[in-house]
Amino acid sequence: MSELSVNxxxxxxxxxxSDIQLIFETADHFKEVINRSIKKVPSLRDxxxxxxxxxxxxxxxxxxxxxxxxxxxxxxxxxxxxxxxxKGETLIDTVNNILSMKVDMVVMRHPNPGAGIFxxxxxxxxxxNAGDGAHEHPTQALLDSFSIREKLGDVAGKNVVIVxxxxxxxxxxxxxxxxxxxxxxxxxxGPKTLIPKYVESLGVGVEMDLKKALEWCDVANMLxxxxxxxxxxxxxTTREYTQQFGVNKRLLDSxxxxxxxxxxxxxxxxxxxxxxxxxxxQSIILNQVENGVAVRMAxxxxxxxxxxx
Amino acid sequence: MGQKVxxxxxxxxxxxxxxxxxxxxxxxxxxxxxxxGIQPRGIYVAERLVKILLEEYxxxxxxxxxxxxxxxxxxxxxxxxxxxxTKTKINFLVEDKKVVLIDDVLYTGxxxxxxxxxxxxFGRPREVELLTLIDRRFSRHLPIQPNYRGRQVDAIDNExxxxxxxxxxxEDIIYLINR
Numbered sequence: 001m002s003e004l005s006v007n008x009x010x011x012x013x014x015x016x017x018s019d020i021q022l023i024f025e026t027a028d029h030f031k032e033v034i035n036r037s038i039k040k041v042p043s044l045r046d047x048x049x050x051x052x053x054x055x056x057x058x059x060x061x062x063x064x065x066x067x068x069x070x071x072x073x074x075x076x077x078x079x080x081x082x083x084x085x086x087k088g089e090t091l092i093d094t095v096n097n098i099l100s101m102k103v104d105m106v107v108m109r110h111p112n113p114g115a116g117i118f119x120x121x122x123x124x125x126x127x128x129n130a131g132d133g134a135h136e137h138p139t140q141a142l143l144d145s146f147s148i149r150e151k152l153g154d155v156a157g158k159n160v161v162i163v164x165x166x167x168x169x170x171x172x173x174x175x176x177x178x179x180x181x182x183x184x185x186x187x188x189x190g191p192k193t194l195i196p197k198y199v200e201s202l203g204v205g206v207e208m209d210l211k212k213a214l215e216w217c218d219v220a221n222m223l224x225x226x227x228x229x230x231x232x233x234x235x236x237t238t239r240e241y242t243q244q245f246g247v248n249k250r251l252l253d254s255x256x257x258x259x260x261x262x263x264x265x266x267x268x269x270x271x272x273x274x275x276x277x278x279x280x281x282q283s284i285i286l287n288q289v290e291n292g293v294a295v296r297m298a299x300x301x302x303x304x305x306x307x308x309x
Numbered sequence: 310m311g312q313k314v315x316x317x318x319x320x321x322x323x324x325x326x327x328x329x330x331x332x333x334x335x336x337x338x339x340x341x342x343x344x345x346g347i348q349p350r351g352i353y354v355a356e357r358l359v360k361i362l363l364e365e366y367x368x369x370x371x372x373x374x375x376x377x378x379x380x381x382x383x384x385x386x387x388x389x390x391x392x393x394x395t396k397t398k399i400n401f402l403v404e405d406k407k408v409v410l411i412d413d414v415l416y417t418g419x420x421x422x423x424x425x426x427x428x429x430x431f432g433r434p435r436e437v438e439l440l441t442l443i444d445r446r447f448s449r450h451l452p453i454q455p456n457y458r459g460r461q462v463d464a465i466d467n468e469x470x471x472x473x474x475x476x477x478x479x480e481d482i483i484y485l486i487n488r
Contacts, residue, residue, distance in 0.1 A: 003391040029394040033380065038430040041380035071380075301380075305391040 004302045008120045008127040011136035012177035020182060024146055026298035027291070034070060034293055044073035047304050049105040050098045053130070054080040057109055059265055059289065060130050060140070064107050067296035073304075076103065091115065092122050099125050104307050105300070108132075126303045134168050140264055141174030143295040145182060147288045148219055151260055156183035161213045163245055164223030164272060167194045167234075171264045172223060176202050189213040190223075190245055193234040210245050214255055221262040222247060222272040238271055248274040252282065260284055311487045315443070315470065316460060318481040324459040325354075328440060329361040331457050332409065333368070341435070342407040343372040347424050348379075348395040351412035353474045354442050358411065374399035376410075381423040397427075404432035409457075413472045415441040418453035443470050443483065 004019050012020075033041055049068050053061055061077075068075045078098065095106060105126040108116055113135035120127045131137040149155050160179055166172045166188045179186045180203050187205040188195055195206060207213040214220055225241065235241045247261065261273065261283045269275050278285060316324070336342040339362070346355030352375050362368045379394040410424055421439060428434065440457040445464050464470060464485060471484045 026394060029377065029379075029396070032397055033430075036430050037432070040430075042426065043380045043382075043385050046386075302391060305386055308386060 003306065007303070007306055008116070008129075009138050009299055009303065010116045010120060010127065010129045012138045012141050012174045012181065013136065015138075015181070017181050020142065020145070020178065023142055023295065023298045023302065024149060026302060027146055027294040030070075030297040030301070031291070031294040034290075034297075040070050040072060042072045043301060044068070044071040044304055047071075047105065047307070048074040048076065048101075048103045049107060049300070050076040050078060050103045051130075052078045052080075052095065052098070052106055052108045054108070054110045054115075055131070057130070059292070060109065060137075063289070063292040064128075064130060064139075064296055067293050067300055068107075070293070071297055071300060071304075073105075073300070076101070091119065095119060095123050095125075099123055105304065126307060128299065128303065131170055133170065134173075135170050136174045136177075137170040138174050138178075139292070139296050139299060140171050141178040142299070143288055143292040144171075144175055144221060144262060144264070145178045146295050147262065147284050147291050148184075148260070150287065150291065151284055152218060155179065157185070158219060159185045159187070159217045160219045160221060161187045161189050161207065161217040162221045162223060163189045163210065163213065163247075165194045165226055165234075166190055166199060166223070167196050168226050169223050175221060176204055180204075187213055187216065191235045191241065210247070211251065211254075214247070214251065214259060217259055219260040219262060220247065221264070223264065224266065224268060225271055242271050246270075246272055246274070247277050249276045249280070252277060252280075258282055262288060265289070312471075312484045314482060315462065315485045316483040318475075321442075321459075321481045321483065324442065325357050325361060326365075328442075328457055328459060329358050329366065332358065332440070333362065333366055335438075336407065336409070339368055339371045341405075342409060343374065343401060343403060344409050344411060345374045345376050345399065345403075345424075345428070347410060347412045347420060348375055348377040348397070350414075350472060351410075353472075353477065354413050354440075355411040358440075372401045374401065376424060376427055378420060378423040378427050381427040383419060383423065399431055402432055403428065403434045405435050406432075408434040408437045409440055410437060411440045413441070414443045414445060414470050415439070415453070415455055415458075416445045416448050416470075418449045418451035421453045422451050442472065445470060 005016050107128045107130050109130040110132050113133035115132045116127050116129035145155050162172050187207045189207045263285050344355050346352035359371050359373050375398045377395045377397040379392045438456040441455045442459040444455055444458040444461045467488050469486045471486055473482050475481050
């Protein structure tokens with residue numbers, strides 16, 4: 001069987017299409033495992049993984065931790081707010097100290113783009129990027145594509161629109177890379193101020209009119225408005241944003257087809273999507289969460305298999 | 310690389326019928342018994358046995374499952390390549406059942422060890438038996454022996470037993486290959 005072409009998961013940009021297929025096939029098997037009454041396998045019983053989160057996270061951290069525990073790995077959890085980083089320690093020193101405790105793999109979230117790449121160059125451990133600033137969030141993109149594949153049978157040839165704050169979104173960038181690599185057609189939609197100028201160079205179309213974007217697409221991936229990253233005013237008011245770029249049931253019902261609604265979470269209910277859309281049959285938001293564990297198990301398993309004894 | 314035929318199609322057929330009869334003697338109507346073929350190659354043996362039992366010995370119903378043991382193996386990270394998973398399909402409970410694990414070749418016993426661990430994810434069986442088409446004795450790393458064996462073979466370590474099936478390889482035949 002083929003193996004991953006990379007030793008770290010730093011971004012979708014560094015993966016080949018065959019890597020994504022291998023991850024999905026492995027995740028299929030893990031999805032079967034996590035639906036058993038006993039959801040644990042002993043594969044990684046001699047592997048120790050450190051989850052290092054320099055930024056707040058609930059679902060990604062829980063999802064990684066659950067994936068690691070279901071593979072029987074030993075897990076260390078570390079968050080920057082309780083650490084010596086506050087005392088001035090550098091990133092490399094922090095990680096090297098953790099690695100001295102015989103840690104094999106590091107799952108890291110960091111506010112600075114490229115932090116994972118920097119770390120991979122300087123430490124001997126397998127690094128998984130769990131989100132680095134506005135750069136990439138590869139496991140989210142993988143689970144999003146996996147969920148589309150599960151719902152629609154394939155990703156290739158499907159029309160996907162990513163709606164919202166594209167400028168600050170690592171989810172959007174990783175999704176664009178992943179979807180394009182698998183042969184999907186991608187458009188972005190959102191306030192002009194939140195669409196990066198380079199986006200068309202990635203082979204992505206821009207659609208300013210949400211209704212037109214929804215009429216075109218098979219899947220709409222609704223991004224969260226990241227208030228914490230909006231240091232200046234990119235749109236007049238949240239209310240106006242919702243009126244122009246929020247999806248409600250009336251809008252969905254006005255389309256002549258049924259599209260799939262996705263959201264990476266956490267949802268600002270009533271802003272990006274209304275509650276009746278989030279909880280509707282067209283929404284696969286909870287499937288995304290379930291698939292997140294299976295996909296992360298697959299990524300960890302495949303990377304761990306490259307750490308030879 | 311030399312090879313000799315260990316069992317012909319006719320011999321395999323006779324052995325499968327004998328094994329089916331032995332299962333029938335111990336499990337009668339298979340009400341409390343389930344058969345589980347170990348992926349990837351044990352499933353062919355299991356499917357053949359079920360076919361014989363249903364069609365020729367008129368057993369009414371047999372629960373047959375397929376068990377993938379990839380994630381339970383003890384050689385993860387020891388080989389050259391990533392272990393490839395296959396499908397697990399067990400649509401019944403093994404709780405309090407008599408389970409017959411079925412594989413094509415019993416060699417070191419490590420696969421069966423992994424299968425016993427994997428089986429625990431599906432409940433606590435009343436008892437577990439092992440059926441294997443070929444038993445390579447003198448090669449065991451673990452104290453595991455079959456309850457039902459097709460043919461016992463004395464093969465040295467650089468010899469390989471290759472089992473081929475009509476549905477997959479064009480004919481039923483078993484070779485002993487000198488690597």
